[in-house]
Amino acid sequence: MGSYTLLLIILSGIIALLLALFQYWYQSKKRSHTYRVLTFLRFITFFLILLLLINPKVEKETFYNEKPKLVIAADNSSSIEFLNQKNAVSGIIQAIKNNKDLNDKFDLEFFAFSDDVTLTDSLNYSGGQTNVSNAFKKLKDIYKSDIAPTILISDGNQTYGSDYEYESLKYNQPVFPVVVGDTTVHADIKLQQLNVNKYAFYKNKFPVEAILTYNGEKSIATSFKILNGNTTVWSENIEFNKTDNSRVINLTLPANQIGVFTYKALVEPLDNEKNTVNNHKEFAMEVVNEKSNIAIVSDFIHPDLGMLKKSIETNEQRTATIMDMNQFVSKISDFQMVILYQPNNRFRPVFEALNTIPLNKLIISGTRTDWNFLNSVSNAFQHDINSQIEDFQAISNTNYSEFILSDLDFQSFPPLRGKFGNLNFSVPFQTILFKQIGSITTEDVLLATMEQNTNRQAILLGEDLWRWRAQSFLNNDSFNQFDDFIGKLIQYLASKKRKERLNVEFESFYNGNTSVIISAQYFNKTYEFDNRENLIIEVTDDISGDKQSFPFVLKNNSYEVNLSNLKASDYSFKVTAVNSNISKSGKFKILAYNIEEQFLNANVSKLNSTAMNTNGKLYFPDTFSKLIDDLLNDTRFATIEKSTKNTVSLISWKYLLALIALCLASEWFIRKYNGLI
Structure with missing residues (x-):
C-alpha cells in the first residue's frame, strides 16, 4: 500500500x-x-x-511447510529378471513405501525406467532396452527447482542412449545408486559387437566385422564361426589371455542368391561359462539385384550437395554422384534419377538430354537460381520473377498421400533461403511442405511432387537444406529421421510404379532389439487418402502356424501397427481394408536377440562414478538400511518453510x-x- x-x-x-x-x-x-x-x-x-x-x-502472506521430494527410479528392463533380481528390487521398493520416517520427511515419488520413463511403482520387468541417461534428462526437467535426492535402483547396464555417467554431471540432484545384480567377476567370452550392412548386391561379397572380448585370468582357446542354417560358412580359431583380451575379425561372405538370408555368428563358450547368451548373435542380409544410381548436378560448390549425397547413401541400395552438367550429359544413361541443384542457363544441355532420355528429377532452387531460364524449359510450373530474397520456414501438409511422411518437427527447423514469389502449376501436384514467412503461415508451395503418367518430379524452393539435417540431429540425437524423409522422397522419384490404393511399408527383417512397425496408406477411388477405412493385419508364424490379427491405428496421414510383442520367427502377413475388401500380402523375419541378456554382472564402477558426480553415495541391497539412515540424517534434505504473498483488492x-x-x-x-x- x-x-x-x-x-x-x-x-x-x-x-x-x-x-x-x-x-x-x-x-x-x-x-x-x-x-x-x-x-x-x-x-x-x-x-x-x-x-x-x-x-x-x-x-x-501465508506460510506453509514444503517437504523435499525423494525420487525412486527403478530399472524396469528385462535384464533385472535375467539377473534374478526381481525380488531384490521389489523388496527395496516395498521397504521404502513402508518406512514411516521416510514418508514423514519426504514426499515419495516412484518412477520406472527402461527405454522410457513412467510415473509408477508397479514393475513388470518387460522393457526391451535400458536408457539411464534418458531417465536423468527427464527427471532433471521435472525437479529442476526442487530438492529431490534420487535413489537409482539398477544393475547399471545401459543398452542405448548417451553415456549416463556423463549425463549425471548435469543432473542437479544427489543420486544414491542401489546396485542390484551379481558383482562377482566370472570368466566370460562375449561377442561384443557385430557390424554388417543391411543389403548386399547379387554376385558381390558383403563384409562382416565381429568384435570379441574376454574377461578372465587364464589363457583360453576357442573358435569363432558363422553359420547359415546348419552349414558353417566361416570358421577361425582364436586365443585370449588376461592382457590380450579382445579381437576384431573382418571377413567377407558371398551373395550368390537373391532374397533374405539369416546367419548366426557364434563364439564357442568356455567350460562352465555362466552366461552363454552373449556368445552368439543372429543377423540377416537381403541380397538385391538392383541399385539406384542418382546424379546430383550443380555448377558450384554448396554444403547441400555433400549433405544430399550423405543422406541418400545411408541406404546401401542407393549411390549418389556429384557432377557438373557436361559429365551428367555424357553419362545420363547410367542414372535412374537426377537432382538439379539451382539450375541456370548453363543447364540447357541437361534439359535437352532429359527430353531425349526422360529421368525423374528433383529440382532444388535457391538464391542463385535463374528463374527466367527455368520457366522457359519447364512445362509443369512457372515461378514469379522477383529478385527479392526471402527466408522460408516449413509447415508439413498432413494430407499429403503419395508416400508416408516421416515424423519430423519441420517448424523447429531453420529457414531455407530462396527467391520471393509464388509457384504456379500447370499439371496435377501435391504439396509436401507449405511456406511460413515469419509468423505467417501460407498455402504457398515450398516442396511439392508432380506426376504425369509414369514421369515424376519434385521441386524444393530453398537452399541450405544441410541446416535441416543438422537440426534434426539436435532434436533426435540421430540423423535417421531426416535421412528417412529424404530416402522416401528419393524412392518415390526413382520409382516408376503406378500408384496403388493400398500401400504397405515394412522391412524384410527386424532385429530382435528394435521395434517392429508396419505402416500403411489407404486411398479412395480418386486416390485421396481415406482416414475412415478399417485396416486389419493378419500375421502368420510360418514355423508354428499360429495366426494373430491386429488393427491398425490412424497416425496423421497413415495407419500404423506395432508388432514388437511377436517372438523371433519367420512371418507372412496380409493387410486387409475391411470396407473395400482390398488386401496386400508380404513376408518379414524377426531375428532372435535380446540385448538385455548380454550382461553377466552389474556395472558397479559406472554407478559409483554417477554417485560421486552428484555428491551421492553407492549402496547395495544388504546395506540398504544404511541408505535410509543417511537420507534421514542428511541436513541437505530439510523441510523448508515457504510463504506466498497475494495482493487482494x-x-x-x-x-x-x-x-x-x-x-x-x-x-x-x-x-x-x-x-x-
Whole structure:
C-alpha cells in the first residue's frame, strides 16, 4: 500500500467522522449515550463506504511447510529378471513405501525406467532396452527447482542412449545408486559387437566385422564361426589371455542368391561359462539385384550437395554422384534419377538430354537460381520473377498421400533461403511442405511432387537444406529421421510404379532389439487418402502356424501397427481394408536377440562414478538400511518453510459489505426503538 493511498484513507476517516458528528452531535442538542452510539455507527458506515471507493490493495502472506521430494527410479528392463533380481528390487521398493520416517520427511515419488520413463511403482520387468541417461534428462526437467535426492535402483547396464555417467554431471540432484545384480567377476567370452550392412548386391561379397572380448585370468582357446542354417560358412580359431583380451575379425561372405538370408555368428563358450547368451548373435542380409544410381548436378560448390549425397547413401541400395552438367550429359544413361541443384542457363544441355532420355528429377532452387531460364524449359510450373530474397520456414501438409511422411518437427527447423514469389502449376501436384514467412503461415508451395503418367518430379524452393539435417540431429540425437524423409522422397522419384490404393511399408527383417512397425496408406477411388477405412493385419508364424490379427491405428496421414510383442520367427502377413475388401500380402523375419541378456554382472564402477558426480553415495541391497539412515540424517534434505504473498483488492472482501449492512441495520433499529424515526 503506497503513501498516497494511506493519506486517502486518513482523509476518508476524517471526512466520515465530521459527517457523523455533524448529523448526530452538531445538529442535535441532546448528548445522550444513544447519540454517541449512533454517531459511532454512522462514522463506521461512512468510513467503510469511502474505503471501498478508494479500494486499496492489501498484501496477504501465508506460510506453509514444503517437504523435499525423494525420487525412486527403478530399472524396469528385462535384464533385472535375467539377473534374478526381481525380488531384490521389489523388496527395496516395498521397504521404502513402508518406512514411516521416510514418508514423514519426504514426499515419495516412484518412477520406472527402461527405454522410457513412467510415473509408477508397479514393475513388470518387460522393457526391451535400458536408457539411464534418458531417465536423468527427464527427471532433471521435472525437479529442476526442487530438492529431490534420487535413489537409482539398477544393475547399471545401459543398452542405448548417451553415456549416463556423463549425463549425471548435469543432473542437479544427489543420486544414491542401489546396485542390484551379481558383482562377482566370472570368466566370460562375449561377442561384443557385430557390424554388417543391411543389403548386399547379387554376385558381390558383403563384409562382416565381429568384435570379441574376454574377461578372465587364464589363457583360453576357442573358435569363432558363422553359420547359415546348419552349414558353417566361416570358421577361425582364436586365443585370449588376461592382457590380450579382445579381437576384431573382418571377413567377407558371398551373395550368390537373391532374397533374405539369416546367419548366426557364434563364439564357442568356455567350460562352465555362466552366461552363454552373449556368445552368439543372429543377423540377416537381403541380397538385391538392383541399385539406384542418382546424379546430383550443380555448377558450384554448396554444403547441400555433400549433405544430399550423405543422406541418400545411408541406404546401401542407393549411390549418389556429384557432377557438373557436361559429365551428367555424357553419362545420363547410367542414372535412374537426377537432382538439379539451382539450375541456370548453363543447364540447357541437361534439359535437352532429359527430353531425349526422360529421368525423374528433383529440382532444388535457391538464391542463385535463374528463374527466367527455368520457366522457359519447364512445362509443369512457372515461378514469379522477383529478385527479392526471402527466408522460408516449413509447415508439413498432413494430407499429403503419395508416400508416408516421416515424423519430423519441420517448424523447429531453420529457414531455407530462396527467391520471393509464388509457384504456379500447370499439371496435377501435391504439396509436401507449405511456406511460413515469419509468423505467417501460407498455402504457398515450398516442396511439392508432380506426376504425369509414369514421369515424376519434385521441386524444393530453398537452399541450405544441410541446416535441416543438422537440426534434426539436435532434436533426435540421430540423423535417421531426416535421412528417412529424404530416402522416401528419393524412392518415390526413382520409382516408376503406378500408384496403388493400398500401400504397405515394412522391412524384410527386424532385429530382435528394435521395434517392429508396419505402416500403411489407404486411398479412395480418386486416390485421396481415406482416414475412415478399417485396416486389419493378419500375421502368420510360418514355423508354428499360429495366426494373430491386429488393427491398425490412424497416425496423421497413415495407419500404423506395432508388432514388437511377436517372438523371433519367420512371418507372412496380409493387410486387409475391411470396407473395400482390398488386401496386400508380404513376408518379414524377426531375428532372435535380446540385448538385455548380454550382461553377466552389474556395472558397479559406472554407478559409483554417477554417485560421486552428484555428491551421492553407492549402496547395495544388504546395506540398504544404511541408505535410509543417511537420507534421514542428511541436513541437505530439510523441510523448508515457504510463504506466498497475494495482493487482494479491498472491494473483494465481502465481509466489509456485511459490516456496512450491519451498521446501517443497527442504526435504524436503535433510532426506531428510541422513537427517532
